[in-house]
Amino acid sequence: xxxxxxxxxxxxxxxxxxxxxxxxxxLTILTVSVSYLHLPIIYxxxxxxxxxxxxxxxxxxxxxxxxxxxxxxxxxxxFTLIFLIAMFILLIGSYYEQEGVFxxxx
Amino acid sequence: xxxPYTVTPRPDTGVYNAKLGVWLxxxxxxxxxxxxxxxxxxxxxxxxxxxxxxVGHTYHHASxxxxxxxxxxxxxxxxxSSVTMVMxxxxxxxKQFARFKLFLGSTILLxxxxxxxKAFEYHEKFSHHMFxxxxxxxxxxxxxxGLHALHVIGGLIVNSYFWGPGSKMWxxxxxxxxxxxxxxxxxxxxxxxxxxFLFPTxxxx
Numbered sequence: 001x002x003x004x005x006x007x008x009x010x011x012x013x014x015x016x017x018x019x020x021x022x023x024x025x026x027l028t029i030l031t032v033s034v035s036y037l038h039l040p041i042i043y044x045x046x047x048x049x050x051x052x053x054x055x056x057x058x059x060x061x062x063x064x065x066x067x068x069x070x071x072x073x074x075x076x077x078x079f080t081l082i083f084l085i086a087m088f089i090l091l092i093g094s095y096y097e098q099e100g101v102f103x104x105x106x
Numbered sequence: 107x108x109x110p111y112t113v114t115p116r117p118d119t120g121v122y123n124a125k126l127g128v129w130l131x132x133x134x135x136x137x138x139x140x141x142x143x144x145x146x147x148x149x150x151x152x153x154x155x156x157x158x159x160x161v162g163h164t165y166h167h168a169s170x171x172x173x174x175x176x177x178x179x180x181x182x183x184x185x186x187s188s189v190t191m192v193m194x195x196x197x198x199x200x201k202q203f204a205r206f207k208l209f210l211g212s213t214i215l216l217x218x219x220x221x222x223x224k225a226f227e228y229h230e231k232f233s234h235h236m237f238x239x240x241x242x243x244x245x246x247x248x249x250x251x252g253l254h255a256l257h258v259i260g261g262l263i264v265n266s267y268f269w270g271p272g273s274k275m276w277x278x279x280x281x282x283x284x285x286x287x288x289x290x291x292x293x294x295x296x297x298x299x300x301x302x303f304l305f306p307t308x309x310x311x
Contacts, residue, residue, distance in 0.1 A: 003201075010200045021189045025182065032178050035169065035310035048306040054297040064194045065288075065296045067234065070120035073129050080133040091144040094255045095151050 026043045027055050113281045128289040132296050135257075139300055146246050146307070147215065157243035161235050168309055171236075171243070173227060177309040180223050181301065187216035188298040191265075191291045198284040203276055210269045210287070213294070217262045224255050250304055257297045264290050 031051040035044065061067045066074075110116075111123045119126050133290055157165045165171050180183040194209035231237075231244070268283075268290055275283040 007200050010196055014196055017189055017192055018194070019160055021185065024185045028178065028181050030307050031310065032174065035174070035306070038167070041199065041311065045311055048311055052303050052306055055302045057176050059188060059295050059299050059302070063188055063298075070115075072119040072126055076126070076129050076133050080136050086138055087137070087140055088144045088147075091148050092151070096149050 016062055020058050023058055024055055027051050113285065120179075122285055124285060125287045125292070128292050132292065136297060139250075139253070142250055143303070146250065149242050149246060152240055156240060160241050160243065168243070168311065172247070172309045173230070174309055176223060176227060177305055180220055181305050183216050183220045183223070184298050185303050187213045187220070188295050190216065191294045194239070195284065195287045195291050198276070198280070198287055201280075206276075206287070207273070209268065210265060214262060214265050214269060217258055217265070221255060221258055221262075224251065247308055250308060254297070254304060255301055257300070261290075261294050262299055265294070 031048055034047050034051075038044075039047070064090075109123075113122060115121050116123060116126075121219060155164065155166070157168055158173050190209045190212040194206050194213060197203075197205035197209055228248075236244055238245045250275075268287060272286070273283070275286070
């Protein structure tokens, strides 16, 4: 790639970064605004997590360049996600088991 | 002997070594914070009330204990620092070293602002006798935000090195230096993502 077209490409990136910044700011204001509605905890939790996932996806995709990353990185992330979900299931599962949800109320 | 694949991608992974190394490190960080988040969820499910009783008062919303406007400002500060970080890298890609200094310098300053605001929040809590040992809510709050703040401090040290003495590498090995800034950025953005989850789950829910 020539230096000129390379610079053009980077200018395009910079414009995307500005848009992502704007989106992150809007989503932050949105998540704070929703919290003032004092919705039932389950709805509040779903909305807050959806917004947090959207924001982190934007950061990961554009600032961390995952949108154009190589397979090896995704392999690492796939394993991470599997272990993370397994850890949550084990911990939360142990709570409900103790409460007797799985074993019919011991 | 030179360290291999600091600039060119390694043929079997497709990325330069430092990038894969930092992603592996971030994977371990995901498990560290993930473990604490799942502990938080576990403790909260079992709690009769949240935040519950604190120094003689009963609270029903975390926002009655924590300062949401200040938390929101800190969220914006960290998001802005993520943008300046990626702009610092983009400046190096465009061979604009002065601009890189400006953006990385801004990232460092914003990181410091975040820590000052956080310290102010901690001071506010301590002055009301709200210490980690007082309640489960406060233990969770101080553990998660404290570990996050330590990560911000770690990032500041690395970024300050690359802004100062470490930036000499730009004169001799510009591509290698650009990659160093990219992976330092990966870490900084990860710290931002952790806060993106911490802020709503601790302050707002």
